[in-house]
Amino acid sequence: MNHQLSDLTAEELRSFVAEQLGRSRGRTVQLTDAVDTDDLVRQHSRLMSPLVWDYAHIGNQEELWLVRDVGGREPVRQDIDELYDAFMHARADRPSLPLLGPTETRDYVVEVRDKVLDVLDHVKFSGGRELVDNAFAFGMIVQHEQQHDETMLATHQLRTGAPVLDAPAPPAGRRLARSEVLVPGGVFEMGTSIEPWALDNERPAHAVHVAPYLIDTAPVSNGDYLKFVTGGGYQDAQWWSEAGWAHVQKASLVAPRFWELVDGNWLRTRFGHRELLPLDEPVMHVCFYEAEAYARWTGKRLPTEEEWEMAARFDPATGRTRRFPWGDESPGPQHANLGQRHLRPAPIGAYPAGASPLGVEQLIGDVWEWTSSDFKPYPGFRAFPYDEYSLVFFGSDYKMLRGGSFGTDEVVARGTFRNWDYPIRRQIFAGFRCARDPRPEELT
Structure with missing residues (x-):
């Protein structure tokens, strides 16, 4: 990533952000599609969340910061905020929560991403609002997803069974x-x-x-x-x-x-x-x-x-x-x-x-x-x-x-x-x- 994002035009910055959002989501999909439903909801170690929790948490953080805060839009699923608050529930306890299932999780993150891309199309990157200067909030969410992707990769290392990644x-x-x-x-x-x-x-x-x-x-x-x-x-x-x-x-x-x-x-x-x-x-x-x-x-x-x-x-x-x-x-x-x-x-x-x-x-x-x-x-x-x-x-x-x-x-x-x-x-x-x-x- 070039650190001179301030040199990009607004449209160039939008394009760059969209590319980074797409790259991170492609990796998340790869890591979650690689396993079956049982592996998605199973806790492979008490040190880690079920993969499906990470997936929905990624979408929830994206909704909180980009849909609601930056975009000022109506919540998509305000009822799940507490479930996916990393400070509310220890990793060891997350499997016992009424989490979204794999299909519901995939539908949720797709709906959130559609709204995020619409926010990206309309947001103004100038005006002195620190959260959106140089698309900071979008960069923070891209990094958040990539960090959780690495966490999910560590979960893959802890799972048992035949190899699924190559x-x-x-x-x-x-x-x-x-x-x-x-x-x-x-x-x-x-x-x-x-x-x-x-x-x-x-x-x-x-x-x-x-x-x-x-x-x-x-x-x-x-x-x-x-x-x-x-x-x-x-x-x-x-x-x-x-x-x-x-x-x-x-x-x-x-x-x-x-x-x-x-x-x-x-x-x-x-x-x-x-x-x-x-x-x-x-x-x-x-x-x-x-x-x-x-x-x-x-x-x-x-x-x-x-x-x-x-x-x-x-x-x-x-x-x-x-x-x-x-x-x-x-x-x-x-x-x-x-x-x-x-x-x-x-x-x-x-x-x-x-x-x-x-x-x-x-x-x-x-x-x-x-x-x-x-x-x-x-x-x-x-x-x-x-x-x-x-x-x-x-x-x-x-x-x-x-x-x-x-x-x-x-x-x-x-x-x-x-x-x-x-x-x-x-x-x-x-x-x-x-x-x-x-x-x-x-x-x-």
């Missing part, structure tokens, strides 16, 4: 010349004040000073993480924080989720496929505590959120903060593994065109990367357009993830986008890379 293999990997690089540190501009569809927690842009550090040029691979597993890492408390070790024991963790040892071979299950563990792919389905323990085992640590973003966006040669590691150009298939294009992380070294100026690769796409930081607001943060997007989550309960995964759409995967989750979560498409403080001789 995608081509990602590009081949390659050996990287260096395993880590020195980031010289200094002051850089973190966050954004100009990305028109950036969400409130990404704003505003602000200067941050970061001390010099070294960061891995690639995410930690399955092969590297396997050494931690087979080396007794899950049985040795010295590598774990107190909270992490308590969780390992309580949850009986012995390896990343979806790994299993069968007849001496490590296998993983991926969207219904049981396969040999691919050693050259980034490790995935590890929680924050596992990432933290591995980093400590290697004599390193997780990067802070500031260090991650500096590595991903700062160009030391020019002193400029870019939109993405490779520059200001929106992500293409040569840059990153995004948008469910491939149903797996790409091997290490698969995207040389996506490298940062210092040679750090695969910062965008493949796997979300855990950082050591808690979810906190930036200086000057202002909740917009509602408190429940970010404000209610700030604090030490959540750890930050950056960069997006193979299931994240490009409309979401900005270099500034901030994701957060509980440190015990493993169903998400999350991995990590390590960082460390430099030795004195490495600074000269």
Whole structure:
């Protein structure tokens, strides 16, 4: 997505919004049509909603913001607002609600979308109304649907039964010349004040000073993480924080989720496929505590959120903060593994065109990367357009993830986008890379 949406004419902006709405809905339909009615209404994990709840929730949010608020139109189904309010009902409880069935859900979202497209045809994008400037509300809803699509993709990973999704293999990997690089540190501009569809927690842009550090040029691979597993890492408390070790024991963790040892071979299950563990792919389905323990085992640590973003966006040669590691150009298939294009992380070294100026690769796409930081607001943060997007989550309960995964759409995967989750979560498409403080001789 070009960040100069303000340069588009009103008709060009309408066309762009319609395209994004269509792309997101096409993905939602693909994910829901791939399974039968029983799978749509079943809860595949207490951590996740039934797919049919996500589908109707997508339509309900679209109705609330675009039909009623932006469009000022009469409600389509005001009677279901509470059912699909994510704050009213925990995921574990949603199957017991009187939810719309699959057919009724499909009819509802089609009716809402028809009204939204009519609103889009008539809305004025100027006039000083912040919600519609640069089509922000439409961008927010597109991103909301794509985020739920990634959530539904994670639900697909949790379902049992024969595979129902398919995608081509990602590009081949390659050996990287260096395993880590020195980031010289200094002051850089973190966050954004100009990305028109950036969400409130990404704003505003602000200067941050970061001390010099070294960061891995690639995410930690399955092969590297396997050494931690087979080396007794899950049985040795010295590598774990107190909270992490308590969780390992309580949850009986012995390896990343979806790994299993069968007849001496490590296998993983991926969207219904049981396969040999691919050693050259980034490790995935590890929680924050596992990432933290591995980093400590290697004599390193997780990067802070500031260090991650500096590595991903700062160009030391020019002193400029870019939109993405490779520059200001929106992500293409040569840059990153995004948008469910491939149903797996790409091997290490698969995207040389996506490298940062210092040679750090695969910062965008493949796997979300855990950082050591808690979810906190930036200086000057202002909740917009509602408190429940970010404000209610700030604090030490959540750890930050950056960069997006193979299931994240490009409309979401900005270099500034901030994701957060509980440190015990493993169903998400999350991995990590390590960082460390430099030795004195490495600074000269």
